[in-house]
Amino acid sequence: MKHFLKLSDWSTEEIMQALDLADKLKYERKHGIEHKLLNGMTLGMIFSKSSTRTRVSFEVGIHDLGGSGLFLSSRDLQIGRGEPVEDTARVLSRYLDGIMIRTFAQKEVEDLATYGSIPIINGLTDYCHPCQVMADLQTIREHKGNLDGRKLTYIGDGNNMANSLIVGGIKTGMEVAVACPKGYEPDADIMKWASENGKFTCTESIEEAASDADALYTDVWASMGQEAEATQRKEIFKNYQINSSVMSVAKSDAMVMHCLPAHRDEEITADVFESHANEIFDEAENRLHAQKAIMVLCMGK
């Protein structure tokens, strides 16, 4: 059974295969070529957190592939009233052909895969956001022509985005640099793996991390579930912003990326955001193409 629970589960070859397929599906969609590779299949989409991009791109994606998507809010499912994941997994496996889940604990996603008998796709947890990073890699390759040897810099909270970008970047041959305040580093297991497997640095210095970057990436200072810390985090992260002075130390043609939603004049200034809107919205579009590739590779016959 092929799942997509976190990027470290997939080899570099599997990631590159998915990116190539994502490019092909993008080309075909733009040229009106049908690709009903998951004809008649149903994807259940469980959400315990809000979503614009993930929800819509998965629903449109499965429709493009000839299947249908079923939106399942955990508030309305029995899982939200305490029905065990073990039982939910076994029940849903009898009806569906695959599940995409967005939730808090990574363990819940892993448990669905353990107890169910259909492919599970991680649509974001507190630990990682692998679907987003597949779209990010597709976007960097589109704009830069290649990934290997490029420098990807992430500025801000060492959160789910940072964790997945580090793994995805290193696995595809990029140098990855992270700038974050002390105490807000990416997860220790990710930092250890990155230091042992690629060119990786984590520093408090934004200038050092951003120097000569090909792509600069940021994300919100307070993630979903951290709303109560938002005010305190504004103070802690106030210098960890992509602005024109950060851009001046990156390569002159550096691209700017954001998974969205963005908070203007917090993690990114409005002017930098708007002058790189083309890249940022290509990135959002690529969620659709990258996730279609992931669904085909996991759910396809």
Ligand code: CP
């Ligand atoms: N980037 C991302 O996952 O967006 P949504 O929260 O809108 O799905």
Ligand code: NVA
């Ligand atoms: N780090 C953010 C990403 C949103 C796509 C969050 O978890 O809320």
